Amino acid sequence: MKDKRLTIALAGNPNSGKTTVFNAITGARQHVGNYPGVTVEKKTGSTTHGDVRLDVVDLPGTYSLTAYSIEEVVTRNFLLDEKPDVVVDIVDSSNLERNLYLATQLMELGVPLVLAFNMSDVAASRGYNIDEEKLSELLGVPIVNTVGHKGKGISELLDAALVVAGKTASKQRYPNYGGEIEPHLLQLTELVEQKCSRQRSRWFAIKLLENDAETIKRLGQVCPEHIEELTLEAERIRKHIESVCGDAAEIIFADRRYGFISGACTEAVTQSVERRHERSDKIDAVMTNRYLGLPIFAILMFLVFQLTFSVGNPVVDAFDGWKGDLAGAVSGLWGESGADSVLRSLLVDGIIEGVGAVMVFTPLIMLLFLAIAFLEDSGYMARAAFVIDRLMHKIGLHGKSFIPMLIGFGCTVPGIMATRTLETRRDRITTILVLPLMSCGARMPIYVLILGAFFPERVFKVLGIYNVTNQALWLFAIYAIGIALAIVCAKIFRATLLKGEATPFVMELPPYRMPTIKGLAIHMWERTWLYIKKAGTIILAIVVVLWALAYWPKLGEEKLGVFEQQRAVVQAEKQADAEQIAERLEEIDNAEHEAKLEHSAIGRVGKTIAPVFRPCGFDWKISTATIGAFAAKEVFVGQMGVIYSVGEEADEESEPLREKLAAKYTPLIGFCIMLFSLISMPCMVTVAVTVREAGWRWALLQVGYLTVLAWVLTTIVYQVGSRLV
Amino acid sequence: MNDRNNNSLPTIPLAMTLVGQTVTFAGVRNAGRGLTHRLAEMGLAPGENLEIINRGPGPFIVSVKGSRFVLGRGMVHRILVRPE
Numbered sequence: 122m123k124d125k126r127l128t129i130a131l132a133g134n135p136n137s138g139k140t141t142v143f144n145a146i147t148g149a150r151q152h153v154g155n156y157p158g159v160t161v162e163k164k165t166g167s168t169t170h171g172d173v174r175l176d177v178v179d180l181p182g183t184y185s186l187t188a189y190s191i192e193e194v195v196t197r198n199f200l201l202d203e204k205p206d207v208v209v210d211i212v213d214s215s216n217l218e219r220n221l222y223l224a225t226q227l228m229e230l231g232v233p234l235v236l237a238f239n240m241s242d243v244a245a246s247r248g249y250n251i252d253e254e255k256l257s258e259l260l261g262v263p264i265v266n267t268v269g270h271k272g273k274g275i276s277e278l279l280d281a282a283l284v285v286a287g288k289t290a291s292k293q294r295y296p297n298y299g300g301e302i303e304p305h306l307l308q309l310t311e312l313v314e315q316k317c318s319r320q321r322s323r324w325f326a327i328k329l330l331e332n333d334a335e336t337i338k339r340l341g342q343v344c345p346e347h348i349e350e351l352t353l354e355a356e357r358i359r360k361h362i363e364s365v366c367g368d369a370a371e372i373i374f375a376d377r378r379y380g381f382i383s384g385a386c387t388e389a390v391t392q393s394v395e396r397r398h399e400r401s402d403k404i405d406a407v408m409t410n411r412y413l414g415l416p417i418f419a420i421l422m423f424l425v426f427q428l429t430f431s432v433g434n435p436v437v438d439a440f441d442g443w444k445g446d447l448a449g450a451v452s453g454l455w456g457e458s459g460a461d462s463v464l465r466s467l468l469v470d471g472i473i474e475g476v477g478a479v480m481v482f483t484p485l486i487m488l489l490f491l492a493i494a495f496l497e498d499s500g501y502m503a504r505a506a507f508v509i510d511r512l513m514h515k516i517g518l519h520g521k522s523f524i525p526m527l528i529g530f531g532c533t534v535p536g537i538m539a540t541r542t543l544e545t546r547r548d549r550i551t552t553i554l555v556l557p558l559m560s561c562g563a564r565m566p567i568y569v570l571i572l573g574a575f576f577p578e579r580v581f582k583v584l585g586i587y588n589v590t591n592q593a594l595w596l597f598a599i600y601a602i603g604i605a606l607a608i609v610c611a612k613i614f615r616a617t618l619l620k621g622e623a624t625p626f627v628m629e630l631p632p633y634r635m636p637t638i639k640g641l642a643i644h645m646w647e648r649t650w651l652y653i654k655k656a657g658t659i660i661l662a663i664v665v666v667l668w669a670l671a672y673w674p675k676l677g678e679e680k681l682g683v684f685e686q687q688r689a690v691v692q693a694e695k696q697a698d699a700e701q702i703a704e705r706l707e708e709i710d711n712a713e714h715e716a717k718l719e720h721s722a723i724g725r726v727g728k729t730i731a732p733v734f735r736p737c738g739f740d741w742k743i744s745t746a747t748i749g750a751f752a753a754k755e756v757f758v759g760q761m762g763v764i765y766s767v768g769e770e771a772d773e774e775s776e777p778l779r780e781k782l783a784a785k786y787t788p789l790i791g792f793c794i795m796l797f798s799l800i801s802m803p804c805m806v807t808v809a810v811t812v813r814e815a816g817w818r819w820a821l822l823q824v825g826y827l828t829v830l831a832w833v834l835t836t837i838v839y840q841v842g843s844r845l846v
Numbered sequence: 847m848n849d850r851n852n853n854s855l856p857t858i859p860l861a862m863t864l865v866g867q868t869v870t871f872a873g874v875r876n877a878g879r880g881l882t883h884r885l886a887e888m889g890l891a892p893g894e895n896l897e898i899i900n901r902g903p904g905p906f907i908v909s910v911k912g913s914r915f916v917l918g919r920g921m922v923h924r925i926l927v928r929p930e
């Protein structure tokens with residue numbers, strides 16, 4: 122076997138099915154990383170086709186190669202710097218003209234190109250009749266029909282890619298900009314060629330005429346001594362074009378590219394009827410109706426939580442049971458003498474109770490991510506942005522800011538990354554600042570633990586048919602509080618630190634699509650896997666440290682002796698009945714547990730910081746867990762698990778954490794815990810991403826204002842609440 | 847194509863159009879270079895036809911070259927169009 126290696130880059134508009142095709146090509150052999158220096162996700166994978174090994178790179182979805190968004194810059198730089206052997210442009214063939222716009226730019230760039238006409242099933246069913254052979258000839262680029270989610274045409278696509286790979290794109294055509302522009306363009310191209318770059322000179326010339334800052338910077342690095350001459354000449358030509366054509370050069374270019382596409386399509390595509398949006402428009406007539414839109418949106422959100430809860434909770438209970446069985450089984454390995462074993466305590470009290478407490482919530486997280494994947498894949502997400510636009514306007518943002526916020530309900534980190542689609546820095550920063558108030562999936566375990574402990578499930582019927590649990594209502598209330606706070610805070614930021622006019626809001630609405638099982642499964646799994654991985658790495662490490670802090674220093678012999686003595690006294694009492702004795706023994710056990718904890722390092726730290734949290738109604742145990750939650754929100758649950766199990770007798774029938782909490786605290790404190798967890802400082806990863814995306818000063822502000830807000834609100838609720846109850 | 851800017855018909859803001867109407871895009875008031883270019887790349891260049899599909903409480907949904915776009919509340923007041 123020859124080991125020939127080639128790199129294929131996949132480009133394409135968002136929603137063209139690029140990810141689906143990428144998955145079809147690479148199967149499970151994928152790796153997710155970042156492009157250097159930016160937080161744009163870089164997916165790579167590999168496969169073999171015939172005797173060639175293919176490295177496949179999934180470029181970010183873009184509509185064009187202008188440097189308006191980080192995605193576009195990343196895509197462009199990858200093509201210019203890494204020079205992949207072949208570029209496959211995934212085209213949604215049911216929306217040909219718009220999708221071919223990117224193709225024209227790739228053609229101008231002169232990369233070896235193959236067009237995948239994806240969604241060919243949809244195109245056919247909508248009455249488009251595309252003569253690929255003819256279109257391929259007109260564009261000078263091979264075209265292969267594909268159906269991404271069925272894997273159809275993928276092998277042929279790779280065949281075509283191998284033929285083109287590495288060859289100079291000699292047959293490729295590109296738009297002709299017409300009599301007024303071409304001569305000038307040609308002249309500038311020659312100038313670029315002489316002074317600067319022999320390669321891609323036409324592309325550079327076009328970009329110079331479009332006054333593209335990135336290109337000027339790039340050429341400035343290649344030939345610093347000529348850049349001034351080039352920009353001056355470009356400026357002169359641009360002025361000329363503007364005076365002749367009456368529009369800015371870049372507008373003319375865009376217009377002519379569409380003209381070029383339109384010309385090719387008129388010859389090669391016949392269309393029985395325009396039906397691409399028929400069904401979508403009908404659905405939209407309801408979903409985006411000016412009166413129904415918002416209520417429908419609210420109901421959908423509620424359904425997401427209701428579903429997550431009613432389906433997920435029984436599974437979580439089952440997992441919780443298994444965790445208990447596992448702890449018992451592992452404990453059993455030590456037998457009677459195991460009570461003092463350090464290793465036993467580490468395994469059972471630390472790892473199983475701590476990491477386990479986080480892991481048992483995996484089913485809930487999966488369901489939540491599944492719901493979000495459904496909203497994204499079906500196309501509803503963009504409608505939500507439309508529906509919410511007016512409300513967002515009131516707080517100085519626009520509908521598009523809402524998409525990162527929705528994603529933030531799954532996890533704040535991808536939410537922050539999704540703010541990159543916002544055009545102005547003001548909008549981005551405001552959105553990032555309030556994003557942690559969108560309660561993320563990692564906070565779900567805290568709510569579930571608290572709700573399970575203090576708010577026993579009750580079911581009642583709405584409209585006589587639909588079952589709603591009080592827990593789902595509580596959860597909905599918490600999320601609603603988060604949203605309300607986000608609105609208020611955003612408004613304040615937009616009125617003070619981030620003043621300015623609202624930015625224009627333009628967004629493409631993809632047609633509605635029935636999400637495929639496979640697509641949903643992949644989206645859900647990618648994010649769930651991150652959650653599991655986090656539990657197995659960061660959280661495991663933190664939990665072990667916390668366990669050690671709770672285990673050492675140990676209580677001295679003489680102190681332990683006091684409890685032994687008390688036990689002996691109780692057992693020796695003749696007149697009391699067995700039940701009373703058992704009860705008093707348990708009291709002593711609890712007191713011993715408490716004493717051991719208070720003596721430990723974590724107990725001492727906790728006691729030191731506890732006064733700060735006392736107004737919120739938190740004792741030192743909750744306070745330490747709250748601090749621990751900075752590492753990752755779900756650590757709160759793990760830490761409570763550790764605190765409440767270290768020091769317990771090994772053979773003791775361990776009751777679930779929620780029962781211990783219910784016995785120790787009041788529902789009001791429970792609510793305060795939820796409120797504080799909702800608002801208080803974002804997790805470590807969020808802070809790190811905020812630093813990268815917005816700078817450390819904004820990150821500091823974010824941590825600071827959220828923590829203060831959390832403390833103040835929780836204190837008010839607790840103080841008022843405890844006087845009322 | 848050259849005469850598209852000296853079309854003598856008066857222009858009105860997009861916000862004043864009705865659902866189902868087809869109009870011609872004429873330009874954007876107070877738009878920077880970036881915005882105009884971005885719109886052009888999406889297919890919204892002067893002379894292009896757009897159809898009003900839906901108007902919500904503020905934003906509009908319009909059809910351009912077979913794609914649906916949301917134009918936010920602020921945009922619909924700034925975009926100028928010519929009724930057919």
Ligand SMILES: Nc1nc2c(ncn2[C@@H]2O[C@H](COP(=O)(O)OP(=O)(O)O)[C@@H](O)[C@H]2O)c(=O)[nH]1
Binds near residue numbers: 133139141182241
């Ligand atoms: N009917 C049809 N649906 C497709 C095809 N390819 C992808 N899809 C669906 O289109 C939706 C968007 O695909 P995705 O790969 O996430 O798009 P991306 O944004 O370009 O990465 C998913 O629900 C896919 O299942 C296709 O060839 N035909």
